Amino acid sequence: MKGKRGDWVSNLGLVLGVLTGITLAVGLYLGLVYAPMDAIQGNAQRIFYIHVPMAWVAFLAFFVVFVAGVMYLWKRDLIWDQVARSSAEIGLVFTTLVLITGSFWGRPIWGTWWTWDARLTTTLLLWFIFLGYFMLRAYAGERSRAATFSAVIGIIGFFDVPIIYLSVDWWRTLHPQAVISVTGASMPGQMVVALMVCLLGFTLLYGYLMVQKLGIERAKDQLIDYQYALSEREAEGVIAV
C-alpha cells in the first residue's frame, strides 16, 4: 500500500518536473526572443518575465503556509506542519530571488538598487518575518512546539503583510503605481503571452518543488520517529539486562 503511494507521488513529481521544464523553456524563449523590446526600458524590462512570476510564487507559498498553519492548530496533524514548512522554505527562497531580481532591474531603471517604496519594504519585511519563522523553528527544540509556534507566525505574517503595505504606502508615497501602470496599461499582446506562460511555468515549478520538499520533510519526520522507537527499544533492553 505504502509502496503504491510512493509510486504515485514520484510519478506526480516526474510529470510536474517535465511540464515545468518544458513550460519554463518556452517561457524563456517567449520572454527573451518573441516578446518585443520595451521602448523605454530596453532589454532590462525582460527581467519582468521572471521577477513577477517569482513574486507570485512567493505569495502563493506564504498563502499555503497560512492555510496549513490554521489547519495544524485546528487538527494537530503533523502533515499540515510538513506542508507549511515545505511551502515556507520555497516562499523564502523565492522572496530572496524577488528582492535580488528587483534590485537588478532597479539599478538601470530607477538609478538605485533599493528604494523604500511600499512594495519593496513590504517584501523585505516579509522576508524577515519568514527568516524569523525558521530561526524560531531551529530554536524551538521539540517538534510539536516548532510546529505550533511557526504556525502562529505564519498566520500573523499573513494578516500583517497587508497592514505593513498600507502603512509604508501612507508613510512614503515616493514610487507610486507607475511601476505597474507603465508595463500594465500599455503592454503589447506578445508581452502578455510571455508573462502568462512564465506565470504558468513558475506555478508548475512551485508544485514540483512542493512535491519534492514534502517528500523530504515526511522522510525526516519518519526518521525521527524511527530513532525515537529505536531508543525506546534500547532503553527497554537495558532494563531487561
Added chain:
Amino acid sequence: MRDGLGKVSILVWKDLLTEVRTKDLFGGMFIFAVLTIITFNFAFDLSGANRAASGAGAMWVAFNFAGFLGLGRSIALERDRGSLDGLLLCPVDRGTIFMGKFIGNLLFISLVEVISVPIFGALFNLNVFQPALFLVLLLGTVGFAAIGTLLAVMAASTRSREVMLPVLMFPILLPVVIASVRATTLILTDQTRDLAPWLNLLGAYDVLFLAISYLVFERVVEE
C-alpha cells in the same frame, strides 16, 4: 462576564504585587528608556527645527526597546519561578490568562511611558501635554503589548530567548511603529487634523492582533 473580569483582575493584581515586592521590571525599563532617548540626542540633532520629527522617532524606539526588555523579563520571571505552570493549572481558561498577562504588560509599559514622556518633553523642549498624544501612546502600546505578550511566551520557551523576541517582533510590529511615530510627529507639530488615518490604522491593528493573540494563546502556552 463579571466572573471573567474578576479573574483577569486577580491575575493583574498578582503581577502588580510581584512587581511591588521584587521591583524587577519597572526600574530597569524606565532607566533604559530614558538612556535611549538621551543617546539619540547624540545620534541625531534633536535641538533644531525638526526636532519634533526625529524626537517622535527617538521616543518610540526607546519605548519599544524598553518594552522588549520588559516583556522578556516578565515571562522569564514566570518561567523561572515555575509560576507559569501554576497559572496553567488554575481553573481559568487560557484566554483569561492571556488577558491578565496582556493587561499586566500594558500597565508596566504605560507606566514607563507616562513617566518618561514629561522628561522627554523637558529635555527636547516640546509640548507633550496634549490629550491626543496620550491616545496615541495608549493605542500604540496596546498593539505592542498584544502581540508582545504572545510572542514573549513563544520566545521564552526557545533557546536564545532574548534574541528571538526582537527578531520575531520587529518586522511584525512595523505598522505600529510607523503609525505611532507619524501620529506623534503630527501632534508635536500641531497638525492634528491629519491624524485620523493613523489612529484608524493603530486601532485596526490593535483589534486584529488582540483577537489573533487571544485565539492562539491557548495552543502556544501549552507547548
